[in-house]
Amino acid sequence: MNQNDERLQEWLDKGGQGVFGDVSSQDIESYRFLFEKLKESPSEGLPYNFSSKLTARLKEKVYRKSNLRFYISTVAIFIVGLTLSYGCMLVVNQRYANELLAAVWGYKWVCVLALICVLTVQWVDNELLRDGSQN
Amino acid sequence: MFDEKQVVSRILIGDFRAFESLVKQYEHLVFFVINRLVREKEDQEDICQEVFIKVHHSLPRFAFASRLSTWIARIAYLTAINHIKKNNKHRNTDYPADLDQFHFTSENPEGLLTRKDLGQYLEELISQMPEKYRITITLYHLNEFSCAEIESITGIPETTIKTYLFRGRKLLKQKIEHHFKNQQL
Numbered sequence: 653m654n655q656n657d658e659r660l661q662e663w664l665d666k667g668g669q670g671v672f673g674d675v676s677s678q679d680i681e682s683y684r685f686l687f688e689k690l691k692e693s694p695s696e697g698l699p700y701n702f703s704s705k706l707t708a709r710l711k712e713k714v715y716r717k718s719n720l721r722f723y724i725s726t727v728a729i730f731i732v733g734l735t736l737s738y739g740c741m742l743v744v745n746q747r748y749a750n751e752l753l754a755a756v757w758g759y760k761w762v763c764v765l766a767l768i769c770v771l772t773v774q775w776v777d778n779e780l781l782r783d784g785s786q787n
Numbered sequence: 788m789f790d791e792k793q794v795v796s797r798i799l800i801g802d803f804r805a806f807e808s809l810v811k812q813y814e815h816l817v818f819f820v821i822n823r824l825v826r827e828k829e830d831q832e833d834i835c836q837e838v839f840i841k842v843h844h845s846l847p848r849f850a851f852a853s854r855l856s857t858w859i860a861r862i863a864y865l866t867a868i869n870h871i872k873k874n875n876k877h878r879n880t881d882y883p884a885d886l887d888q889f890h891f892t893s894e895n896p897e898g899l900l901t902r903k904d905l906g907q908y909l910e911e912l913i914s915q916m917p918e919k920y921r922i923t924i925t926l927y928h929l930n931e932f933s934c935a936e937i938e939s940i941t942g943i944p945e946t947t948i949k950t951y952l953f954r955g956r957k958l959l960k961q962k963i964e965h966h967f968k969n970q971q972l
Contacts, residue, residue, distance in 0.1 A: 657957050682964045689909050690928035698818050703810035706836050707803050
């Protein structure tokens with residue numbers, strides 16, 4: 653019985669062409685019916701706009717990631733720039749370097765505010781550009 | 788004609804239209820796998836999305852060592868298995884430890900109701916089977932992968948896949964025969 657099933661399944665796997673002997677026609681028909689049914693796609697599926705919805709979601713994710721990378725690198729460049737300037741000044745003239753440090757420290761909130769302003773303008777500009785391209 | 792190498796290279800340079808065409812090409816494959824493995828209908832779409840986000844993320848590492856469909860099917864399979872593991876922590880499965888000993892349990896009222904439509908009845912029967920039977924039958928018959936490809940997708944040895952296919956189909960055929968006999972009475 654098991655051997656017959658095995659042979660029958662193999663035969664149907666290869667397309668079930670020709671005549672298959674030694675096995676009851678009911679067995680053949682049941683297996684043939686099963687093989688046909690197993691190939692049928694399920695009645696339910698994903699929504700028709702699945703691919704566009706997913707792409708839009710992914711685009712948004714990638715956009716946010718690259719924006720975040722840009723803001724972090726801007727802040728990093730600002731800090732590295734200041735440190736390098738201080739370092740260079742220190743090599744040339746220690747007094748000037750200390751004056752620069754004192755000036756930056758004295759106007760620290762102005763510097764921070766300027767940085768925030770630059771980033772905000774950049775962000776608003778990006779958003780306006782994005783709105784324009786979407787409309 | 789879908790040229791997978793061209794589509795992948797376009798995606799890698801940031802072309803979202805190419806990615807959308809990839810999703811359209813493989814959404815059925817992913818859905819068939821998720822639909823057969825994840826019982827919670829409300830989670831299926833989210834898991835399909837998760838699969839494609841993983842595909843997009845891992846695409847730079849895809850080296851064309853296999854067909855793109857095989858690679859995507861593996862991601863879908865592993866994502867579904869992770870979901871099942873997370874959700875079934877507190878649930879008991881009544882499958883035998885030795886999967887070769889699996890048999891359908893006696894009829895439940897739901898099964899009797901769905902018998903009216905044989906296709907639906909078959910779906911109901913498949914959903915009662917252990918995951919390994921379900922995935923091999925789905926990948927082989929619905930997604931038309933070979934046994935060797937199913938091995939690289941699931942990690943189950945090819946000979947075991949053949950056993951699961953044989954036993955699964957035999958069990959389903961017995962149920963169908965039983966159904967035919969009942970209808971004739």
